[in-house]
Amino acid sequence: MSHIVHRSLRSDPPIAVRGSGIFLYDAAGREIIDGSGGAAVACLGHGHPKVTAAMKAQIDKICYAHTSLFSCESAEQLADMMVGHAPGGLTHAYFCSSGSEGNEAALKMARQYFLEIGQPERTKFIARRQSYHGNTLGALAAGGNAMRRAPYQPILSDAFSHVSPCYAYRDRRDDESDDQYVARLAAELEAEFQRLGPNRVIAFIAETVVGATLGCVTALPGYFKAMRAVCDRHGALLILDEVMSGVGRCGTLHAWEQEGVTPDIQVIAKGLGGGYQPIGGILVSRRVIEGLSSGSGAFMHGHTYQAHPVACAAAVAVQQVIKEENLLENVRSMGKLLEERLVERFGNHRNIGDIRGRGLFWAVEFVRDRATKDVFDPALKLNERVKMEAFDRGLACYPMGGTIDGKRGDHAILAPPYIVNSAQIDTIVSRFGDAVDAALASVDG
């Protein structure tokens, strides 16, 4: 028995010993297609020689120098790459070691901004139900993932309240147009601002495309513009969490590019370093940075491993490869193919209620009945069965339960590396389709 606190304490997972391209190999010699890049992380696949070479070169130069005294070349280079051209007015970057740390930094910087500009009465955040911003206590309090919050509810900050996500498949009423549904959601956000009172809200925080919790749910056209307008009316910031959906996953470097809005603070992580090193970060607008620089002159926050030289060197190489190999174009074209193949395989499937996503970030939502959208009994753990059936067929995918409210509903995510080719997309969907049918047969019979 392993001495690691694994995700399950009842069984030990297989040991991954090697990775190459989109393939993972375990100690038993099995070859597994990494069909979701873990949790939408491994954007370049495994063992990319340019990234491992860049890491080795950095290790030979310097592994660590504390940021209270030094910066390092790789962190400077990474910041220049990400915000040197001020995308959407984002001019500064802060690098940390995970998506959760990124969200903590975003929340704290937003709060400090209002302190610095003389609005200390702003102490509240509005987030969305069925969202995920991380597992540290601040990020968990921000998130609306009912399942992950439940055990810790009594120790979560009450600075956060939650409004509805934009989840058209289940929440748009039959008698409502898309525009009317968006207007209803904007009115709900406005009402929450009103309830909390004038100048009380620091920021509205949302995932640009909802990741693991709802399963690749994109917002309706105009949704983020409407939310931004509410924030602007109340002088609050917009924080977009692109930990999962950003850095190319949706076919553009930033997912917000497809929404017609820019955030004041953006959180990034998974696709930044592609899993080669633990790295996350925030990209911050000039307005917010100026608030701090013309006030106290320092961000009252920090971590021992922030802007780590090796992590930043890995991320620089990952971003260079994405550019040099024109991978955003591949994300868009292979994403289109993935959508087509999923629709061919599941478009008429009686237990698939919705197929949704963007770029190389797709999910299917399982239903017992397509007409009523009724779900499977959570005790059947359909999502877990899909995961195991897929693994048995040589495919790693990313299923999750509690889609609707943290308890009911199942979905599964496919998010292959950006380097995937069309033959591999066919294999992924074929194995996934067989796994889904086998899992469904096991709950039906």
Ligand SMILES: Cc1ncc(COP(=O)(O)O)c(C=O)c1O
């Ligand atoms: C949207 C989003 N935010 C934050 C996080 C937390 O990131 P990490 O697990 O790196 O702390 C995740 C992780 O899945 C995520 O998907």
